[in-house]
Amino acid sequence: MPHGEPLLAIRGLNVEFGLPARPVRAVADADLTLAPGEILGIAGESGSGKTTLCAAVMRTLPRTARVSGRVEFAGKELLSLPEREMARLRGRDLAMVLQNPMTSLDPLYTIGNQLEEVLRERRRGGGAGRLGSAVEVLRRVHLTAPELRLRQYPHQLSGGMRQRVLVGMATAAAPRLLIADEPTTALDASIQDEILILFRELRESAGTAVVIVTHDLSAIRRLSDRVVIMYAGRIVEEGPTVEVFRAPRHPYTQALLASLPRIEEEEVVLQPIPGQVPDLARLPPGCAFAARCPAAIPLCREERPRERTVGERHRVFCWRAGEGAA
Amino acid sequence: PARAQARPPLTVAIGTDLITQDPCRIAGGNDYFFFANVFEGLYGPDENGKPAPLLAESHTASPDGLSYEFTLRPNARFHSGEPVTAEDVRFSWQRAVAPETRNPRASVLVANIADVEVLDQRRCRVKLKQRDASFLDNCGEYWYIISKKHAEAGGENPFDRQPIGTGPFAFVERRVRSYIKLRGFEQHWGRVPAFGEVTLKIIPDDQSRVAQVQTGESDIVTNVPPVLAAPLQRLPNVQVVRAPSFQNIYIAINALNGHPGLRRADVRRALNMAVDKAALLRATMLGFAQQLEQPCHPDIFGCDAQVTPYGYNPDRARQILTEAGFDFGRPLKLLGQGTGRVPQARETLQGVAAFLNRIGIRTEINMLDYGAWISVYGARQKDPSVDMVFANFTDYNADPSGRLLRQVRTGATYSWYSNPEIDAMLDRMNDFASIEERRAFVRRLFARLHEEAPLIPLWTVDSIYGVGRGLSWKPTPHVSWPVLWNVRRAS
């Protein structure tokens, strides 16, 4: 496990949307650190603020978003950085792969044109030494016939190919931090694996730290060192992947893992989480999961749970976490 | 000083383009402006608008009025440099009535000519089929003299290529719907213009056209609407020049098959009293018009009869109508022109309607575009659903016969009136040898018409020109399309 100075440190991050009178807190009081070369998985219910969190780090939130807190990247506070300097960081030190591979390439230019554009920018940034040519970039992401691909347009490539092109672009300069927002959701199982392998290789070869957001828990389990579980805008559990999967401490994490299809005695078993996700604009005063939680006690409904450390670097936000697994 | 010898250019902004360059095909409208400057007849208006010899030096008429003998000016020349001969005069007539040319306007004058005899190089005799007191007056605008040589040598449409005439200006070039370029004709027999190149720019929009003289892009603009003339007068670099015209504005009354009340002369007289022409003229024409009491301008031959004007008397009008049992319940339907060939046409008709409303007559206005309007106004069968028509009629010249025959004769194109007595008088009107006898007769005719009141005369509009301060010009009165030969540089 890498130690020492964190690469990324998020402190008390809040992101709000909507009218100030009735705010939607997409991210609430998020604290998170990431060491260089570490792979972090983020999972959680749809709409729980995963994308928003990533966008806040990259500073690509829409103008309507209200952001507070601190985001430190290699000692620099990003939220207060002038846009000019932020733009210089993007792509070179900080890169991101967006949620939708099908539409993340400009349909009007060839792959080569777009890739060259990125490379030109990187060279200007001084990363010339390790860049290599466009063909090499494509080869690095295991794209067959790279010379041909350079001449093709995005719509002539399959989703998996496009995704790999995007990853190639984002990793061209071996950034220090790569954020991948659901990079595999739209893909076939086989291509999915390819992408995950790429991230792993990147960490190995360039020491890149990776944040991967996904619904696919098995991807997280196989790839990441650490995992963050979010619910209704808040981090509810965070810890080493192995430990969280082995012994989840938050009831939501437990329920999430339990809702995956399981095979018991030749039968597939499903265990859905009862109830509905709460409305972010009308959150109850206590724990947001309380209404669906089998272990909820009156306190859960009244007061928001505080952070509790339950193992090495394993923390959880649940009043009952201390009492052992529910 | 040497350069001052070269004659300066002149730019004139006009409203519409030519339809034809061939004087035998003349159709109307702005074409007259062109023809009046490029061509000439034997006779034509002088600087005061009175008929005077142009290409002819003199004439003698036979006592029976059936034959005229003309002597041509010795120095009359075509723009090609050729002298004008009697043979050309004869040819001009022949071509005007030739079936191939088929010019409807020829019917007015040229059709009455039985023959033109060439007496010698400079003299010819015109024989008429019937006595016609208006013959000399009409000579000017229906019988442009053209060069036989040019016409016969010029192929299919000689005048479309090169309209050669005898007028004070010669044709140079034309760009359709953009401009016409002329040049002052230095060899003219008498009216040598002070300008070399003359450009007639075609600017259809009134305001844009008037702007031309304000900016100095044009030296003269024609057809300035009264509303634009008023502010123009205040500008330092522009003078507003006006000349009385023969463009008559009136309201024709359907005495044939419209509102039954209109068939009564007393009702029609009452309607004449109901309209305050002076106020209407001030409001709509801003004074740029001559108010009429009779159907025509007093300068028209015989139209100077002493009649008592109806005056503005709404109370009396209402009283007459009531006595006549006029049906106030049925509204009068007024037909007007929506697209403007006549200045302030809409306002005028709305004003008339307002005055009629004031004496309790309800009105319904229907505005049509010119084409639709003329189809109704000039229809052979008059539309019974039309009671009054806003109309304009431009006298060709100072003789009233042309217009009376169209305006009030039973069954005539623009006549919404029928009276055998008037018809009989009209038939006799031109059949006089003595001018004085004829004048007395025509006066009687106008007096009768005043009593009959087949229409509500309003005014003749003035021809208004915007003229640059550097120029002096007195446009010929009573012609809608003045010759520009007498434009001069102000000293």
Place this chain on the structure above:
Amino acid sequence: MSAAAGERPGDAGGLFGGRIRAGAGRPPLFATAICLLLVVAALGGGAIAPYVPDEADFTAILAPPAWVEGGSLAHPLGTDQLGRDMLSRLIAGARISLLTAGAAVLAGGTVGVALGLAAGYLGGVVEAVVMRVVDAFLALPFILMALAFVAALGTGIGNIILVMMLTNWARYARLVRSEVVSIKKRDFVLLARVAGLRPLPIALRHILPNALTSILVLGVLDVGRAIILESSLSFLGLGIQPPDVSWGLALAEGRTYMTVAWWLTVWPGLAIVLAVMSFNALGEWLKAGFDPRGRL
């Protein structure tokens, strides 16, 4: 129950996405106020006008507005060339301008929508025929149709509306057809077919309501356009005819007086500009609300 749960930005399914808000944010206050005022003027018409709008008064010709020297409070906005009260004419003009524009848009919209719907949903021969006619109408200069009809039928308000409708419908048909072609491939339409619904109910209940937003937006924007169109017709002498009064007519008639009496053109001009701007602002607002992607 959570309304927004599961709702993701950009996930609203495009033009007709799940989220339907009546406009984005607050409606434009000023524009709404102007539009309301116009509607009141149009409905009230002669009843709220201080004078009979087409009554000439030869004693008060071209009176300037009250605050200008020579003006009086009797005619707060002045009088025109026949001494008619400008304020009254503006109020009366609102009625006819909005009536013609509104009716033209409504009629053109209805015809265009019906044909576009038929073309888009039925496809085949119907589509081929309708779309060729649409092309033909779009290639015809508006002015030809306007002039031809006005010349043939006269210049009554009804004819002006007819003319504007004839020049309008093709654009609606085109818009609706392209909408329908994309809507009819969507799942809910397929499922309606699976449910056993017939073409007409599908077109009316499933397709039309979903194309309605863009139709509405086009319609609102078109009202402004129609007012301008009518005034251009009046400029050529073929628009609304006296004694009816519309802003376009007032503007066109008054333009020769521009240098003598500015108020003859400024008031109707201002009225048109304000009305068009307000309608456009409302249309934009509607569009922003209905259409998350802000397509035109």
Place this chain on the structure above:
Amino acid sequence: MARFLLTRLGQALVTLALLTVLIFVLARLTGDPTPLVLPSEATEADRAFFRQQYGLDRPVHEQYVVFLRNVLRGDFGISFRYREPAFDLVLAAIGPTLQLAGVSMLVAILLGLPLGIAAALRPGSWLAATVRGYASLGQAMPTFWTGLMLIFVFAISIPVLPSSGYGTAANFVLPAVTLGFYASASVTMLTWANMTEALRSDFVQMERVLGIPRRLIVLKHALRNASLPIVTYLGLQFGLLLGGAVVTERVFAWPGVGQMLVDAILNRDYPVVQAAVMLTAVLVMTINLVVDLLYAVLDPRVSRS
């Protein structure tokens, strides 16, 4: 390619055939040309002769057949009024109109594109509000009003430009600005909307996080993507300018086809009406075809499988 062109040409031909009917009917709707063409002195015989000369005395369907046959030979007949071939008259007028439309289009693009882009880049700013005001004003000002105002200001008050007329480069300025201002309003709005959408698209986000300079993102990527619907619209707009610039042409005494058409309609000059509309319609359709081809060039999804 060939197939696409053939299909489009086939459709255009059907449309043209429909147009001949429409144009023919519309022209005849305007009414009888006789009283307008012939002076009031014309006798009944003159009128009959005129009608017979131009075939107006025949049944309408026969007239249509004759018209169609002649059109197929490129003959639109002789103008009633000018007694010249209608086609030649229209051809002479279409040049100035095309020039004016072209220059206005250019003005509209030069004004509309930057304004739309600027507004899209700064949503909610005073700049955006100003641009919205500009665009609304552009849509709300009748062109005759704008035109006359421009004449007052730039030809009369500050005499720097000719007030009207045709021929020199200076003559283009005021009419092109008048029309361009009007057209730029919708170009602005369209650019704004499409730029906003393009700027919101995933690939722009992606380029941002990759650190591509803003200038490149806006001008190279967003603008080109936004330009697709704009190009289509410009094609339509050009057609509109061709047939719809009547008012501007009139105000500036522009010897174009719009004014000629109005004059021809008002004078019931059927051959000229028919020729003018056919010619503009063909032009409009050609332009739209070109636009479609251009679209295919701009958008590889269309042109390459």
Place this chain on the structure above:
Amino acid sequence: MSADAAPPMVEAIGLTKTFAIPAATLFGRARPVAAAVDVSFRIPRGRTFGLVGESGSGKSTVAKLLLKLEAPSAGRLLVEGQDIFAQTPAEELAYRRKVQAVFQDPYGALSPRMRADRIVTEPLRAHGMDRREAEARAPELLRLVGLPPDSARKYPHEFSGGQRQRLAIARALSVDPALLVLDEPVSALDVSVRAQVLTLLREMQQRLDLTYLFIGHDLAVVRYLSDTVGVMYFGRLVELGPARRVLRRPAHPYTRRLVALAAGDAPLGAVRLQGELPNPLAPPSGCLFRTRCPYADATCAARLPEMRLAEPDHLVACHHHEAVAAGAKAETGPMLQEA
């Protein structure tokens, strides 16, 4: 499969569907794409047939054929023994009651302008029930899928994805159908919501004796619901058999990959597919999978494999499955070149 005397609920015989792709390319000419080729299977009443396969392999095409949203280019499709493409209008109407569908996208499947009660009762109205009567049944239908009765008056945008999918199911059930076509009904849903919907579907089947055609990507999910499974690859069925057997002991090399990948606990990179996806416009000769198949050889390039019995009830289309199953076939890598 049981040898019932009654015909199976669904029987597809040599079902083929080709699309012409015309206008997608402005300058190209129309070319046929085979979306489904020679597809045959049967679904007994009350059972679920699961269809899996790569994206674009023709699963939805089969579903659309069954829903009569498309007409087949060749082959027959019998429902309860009756050819559904040879129906009179009256029969078609009856058929429309019998078959209903739920699609993948919970956002696109519901008319955004209709209230929930009208949505769920629309099929009833389409089949002639009057509005009052139809809407009276709405609460019952909503209860059936576990939605509170007060949701009747809401619009689709007021529901979450999972709830929308419930609405879609309620609508499908409103006319008491015998057959439900479920085209990826849970793919778009969250893991936790997905579980909710799946349990509901299973419960409905048991309660109402429904027959399902279930299409999915997630093998665990398919296995959860299906009795029989068909595996499609580029328009063709390559394997067909009882769900448990196919998904536990797959016979076709493609299915093997799928199953291996889906196991999910294999370490990253342990199972990798090489080679190129075939171009649908220019499909490879012989076996379509040979461009990615580790066992491909000259036979594969020469001949299209027939469906053969691998075990009783278990069909597979592979030249080498016996050898592969016996571990006797060496991996040769994909055959990219033409034979």
